Each structure stands twice: as structure tokens, then as C-alpha cells.
Amino acid sequence: MNVLLMAYGTPYGPEDLEPYYTDIRRGKKPPHELLEELQGRYEAIGKSPLNEITLVQAIRLQALLNLEAPPYPRRLQGPFPPRAPQGPARVYVGTKHWLPSIGEAVAAMHEDGVRRAVAIVAAPHYSLRSVAEYKEKVEQALKGLPDPIEMVWVESYEAHPGLIACYARRVEEAIWRLREPKKAAFVFTAHSIPVAAVERGDPYPRQVEKTAELVAKRLGLPRFSVAYQSAGRTPEPWLGPDINEHLRALKEEGYEEVVVTAVGFPADHLEVFYDLDLEAQATAQEVGLRLLRTRSLNADLDYIQVLKDLVEAAWLRS
Ligand SMILES: C=CC1=C(C)c2cc3[nH]c(cc4nc(cc5[nH]c(cc1n2)c(C)c5CCC(=O)O)C(CCC(=O)O)=C4C)c(C)c3C=C
């Protein structure tokens, strides 16, 4: 079984920042003020562990796939159907905006003789501004190859019971730390997208709401809400409510404590450490709210098990 595991990617050092930002802006260099602002955000968090987490996710996913399907030599395999999940599993990593790029990963797969693979993004929700763009990059990379690779896509997994259990477990950990759990607010966040994408029928907000609703249901939370974070630095309107405005509104409604879970981001990175742990935390402190941010899924085995389940099911799809 072959897997292409994709994630957003983050710069390895300050010298990578400009080409990284240029890639996010589809080849347009960022103005100096925006680059400086991004540099300031990276300096404030120290380091984004996103690339390391993605690599560990891939290593663990590959190990887990092979653990339950030992890589027997071909002659011992018997009459398995060629698409059975058994056999050596290989997981390749490609990042959308940095290195290894999706193009490099696809080229490596081709070089290794891969002709069929499952493509999955380490983010549970489909958006025209996320998964659709990953797909474009994969298709672009495939175009340049002498032999085709059939990619079976996992486009979204917003309601996977294992994923819901992962988030519920982490919200539960925060509930233990609340002073008055029955009076707390529970907020689920995801990356904002331009309103224009929503108007074009992007299923993203519905999927984010679905994840939030299922986690809340599993925990029997009486109230919960969805807010968006990390809106881009572009003049167009972005989907709200923004987490900072939402925290102010919650305080006005009389809440004293809030648990925030970033359901759109399985892994820690700039927008968890800066936008939630520094910026939203500062807003909460300013208005007098106690904010607890739940632990990310990262490369924890409960999340890797979800990825394993998804790729195995996709591999068996015709
Ligand atoms: C659902 C959409 C998006 C997800 C998920 C997402 C995750 C994500 N983003 C960064 C870092 C940056 N994103 C930036 C801009 C940007 N991001 C999205 C969409 C998603 N990002 C869009 C549509 C844009 C705007 C692009 C443009 O046209 O300019 C930037 C640039 C600075 C900024 O605008 O804030 C950074 C940096 C990470 C690390 C991440 C998840 C891992």
C-alpha cells in the first residue's frame, strides 16, 4: 500500500520565510510590511513544529500500517487480491507550501515504482482553498511523469468516529481543569476562508460545524459554538465570527471560562501557537475570560489510527 500524506508545510528557518510566503500567494512576492509581520509572528512563537510533526505522523502511520500487515516476501503472500491492504506500506510526505514539496513526493513515488496510492491531507475538512489546492498541486506533479499514478483521494473526514473521539478526549481533559464546568463555553475553531469561497458553495463551514456538533454530542455539552481564526492578510472579507470577537461576545453573555478546540488543525503550528495561544489568549485576558486551549492531536497514536483507518478503506475502494 502506498500513501501520500500531505500537510501545509512551514519554513525551516528565517531565510525560508519569503519564498514560503510567495508560494502561499501563488508566486506573488509579499509586500515588505506583510513579510515583517509574519517574521514577527514566527519570532514570537520561537518555532513552528509542523514539519517535524508531519514527518512523525508519516513514520508512525507507516509503522502502524506495517505492524498489522507485516511485509512478507511476495512469494509468501498467497492469493491476496492486488489491492488488499496487506504488504509493505510506504508513506510519502509532501507539503503544500514548503519542502519536501508535493511535486518532490510524487516524483519519489514514481521513482520507487508506485502506480497506485492513497492521497490524504492531515486536515479533516474539505475546502476550495485547502484540499482542492492540494489536489491541483498533485495533478500538476502527475502531469510531468512518464507513467501514471492512480491517486485515490480521502477528501475529508470531518465525521469519522475515531476523529470525534480524539477531539472529545482532549476537550474532556480541559473539562477536568475548569472551575465550573457547567457554566463554561465550548468553542471549536477552524481556519477562516474567504467569504467568496463560501458563496461558491464550499462545503467547509458545514463540515466544520459537523465536527463541532458531533464532539459536543459525544460529550453531552449543553452549549457550543464555532468560530474562525487566522483570516488571511488580504482585503477581501473572510468567514467569521473571528475567534477574538467571539471571545468578547462570550464575556458579554456572562461566561467566565472557555474551552477552545482547534478542530481544523490536527497539528500544532504558527496559527495555534500565535493566533490562539498568544493573540486569542491576550484577548481573553483583556476581557477577563479564562481560556483553556485543548491539546492538539499532533502525531498521537489515536489520530494516527484514524489516518490508518481512512487510508485502508480508500485503498480497498475501486
Ligand atoms: C482552509 C483554508 C486554509 C487552511 C486550513 C490554512 C492553514 C494554514 N495556513 C498557514 C499559514 C499561512 N496562511 C496564509 C494565508 C492563507 N491561508 C489560506 C487558507 C488556509 N490556510 C488562504 C486562503 C490564505 C491567503 C492566501 C492569499 O491569497 O494571500 C499565510 C500568509 C499570511 C496570512 O495571510 O496570514 C500564512 C503564513 C498555516 C501554517 C496553516 C496550517 C498548518
Ligand SMILES: [Fe+2]
Ligand atoms: Fe494558510
Ligand SMILES: [Fe+2]
Ligand atoms: Fe493561515
